[in-house]
Amino acid sequence: MKYNALKGVEDILPPDIFLWQRAETVAKAFFSRYGFSEIRLPIIESTDIFIRSIGESTDIVGKEMYTFPDKAGRSITLRPEGTASAVRCYVEHGLNNLPSPQKFFYTGPMFRYERPQKGRQRQFYQIGAEAFGSEHPSIDAEMIVMLNNLLSELGLKEVEFELNSIGCEECRPAYKASLTDFFRNRLDEYCPDCKNRFSTNPLRILDCKVEHCIELRQGAPSVTDHLCADCRAHFDELLLRLGLMNIKYTLNPNLVRGLDYYTRTAFEVTSQHLGAQKAVAGGGRYDKLVKEFGGPDTPAIGFAIGMERLIALLKDSETAAAPVPKVFIAALGEEADRQAAVIAEGLRRQGTWAELNYAASSLKSQLRKADRLGAEYAFIIGDNELKDGIMQWKNLKTGEQGQCSLKEPASVFNK
RNA sequence: GUGGGUGUAGCUCAAUGGUAGAGCGCUGGACUGUGGCUCCAGUUGUUGCGGGUUCGAUCCCCGUCAUCCACCCCA
Incomplete structure (x- = not known):
């Protein structure tokens, strides 16, 4: 065999492809039922789009992007995620002039230059959904319910919805300050990674897996205790609505999402059957991003499902039935x-x-x-x-x- | 980028310091025009690559590449 696929890049063949097709069909059925229309986004974008949205200090931007100059010397990047493109698209086409909220989904490959491991590859597929133009918790609830329902329609069991609110630009700075004060006291006792996190993203120290760091952070201030009145009310209303619709979730005040643009609601769907990369879907609010991209101040929320991880879970319980000739x-x-x-x-x-x-x-x-x-x-x-x-x-x-x-x-x- | 495991037939894996085998698969036959079950026969390898030790290396050593898992980080 002379040629191999590149590292972290996989062919998807029968019979697995039938599971992929089923997952996509079910997801699309749910999206259309909830009023989400498909958009087809480009796989390459101008590099700034990702730096601006995901954040300069994140690992994605710092070391994981496939970035190269095109023939005219412009800096081009293979998209590492979909939200940035969706926001660019929303602003570029003036979709804020259509009735709010505008609800979209997209699907396709994403690219991150990382060392592959279980549940993680350099080219991976996501199905994502985004809703622009409403800050009401009813849209947060609706998206979480939709995600829950489509995963259970696919037969996923033993998945957990983890939920948190990470506040807004009103309350987060104060929380961050009290958190760094807390860590500063015994900073030299934390692991080297956490010392780094202290300056780059102190919230991350909250989900360090090192035993000693876990002990050290006992009693650290919790985000949910520091939310401003608006964020508190928003989060409470979301929880109330999820309760009304019988969605089971766990509150995880240590749930921090890695991308800079998130505000308020953050959530993740995890499974213990996935190895270390246990999140099968994740999402949250990004109320400031549309404005950051030059659009009107427009709240928004989205999530993405990691297809390979989803398929891995489906394979636990079923084998893909290949269609047969008549x-x-x-x-x-x-x-x-x-x-x-x-x-x-x-x-x-x-x-x-x-x-x-x-x-x-x-x-x-x-x-x-x-x-x-x-x-x-x-x-x-x-x-x-x-x-x-x-x-x-x-x-x-x-x-x-x-x-x-x-x-x-x-x-x-x-x- | 860091750490560890593994590289032998299309696939899953054995084996020995004296140049390799099984199961599955594939092809054909038993059954001259009737599949599945059974039996029989056939089929595939530069033992990842390069070097070293040795009379001799698939095995031991070094390097390299690939792959898997984990860290970092994320879907």
């Missing part, structure tokens, strides 16, 4: 082979999946192939049948056999 036509002899092709074409025009052998071989091996393909029926044509204008048919599940006219092969299974 008919396999076995032909014996050159003239029969020609007629078989004509009959197959007739069936296909009626929308029936018909397979041929594409080679001269024994009836036995042709039937073996029909069986391996999982065909429901085998049709058999040889010289004897041609002479009489008929075919033998055989139901490969029941073994039942009979004859039919060459002209009406579909009559065998359209009874």
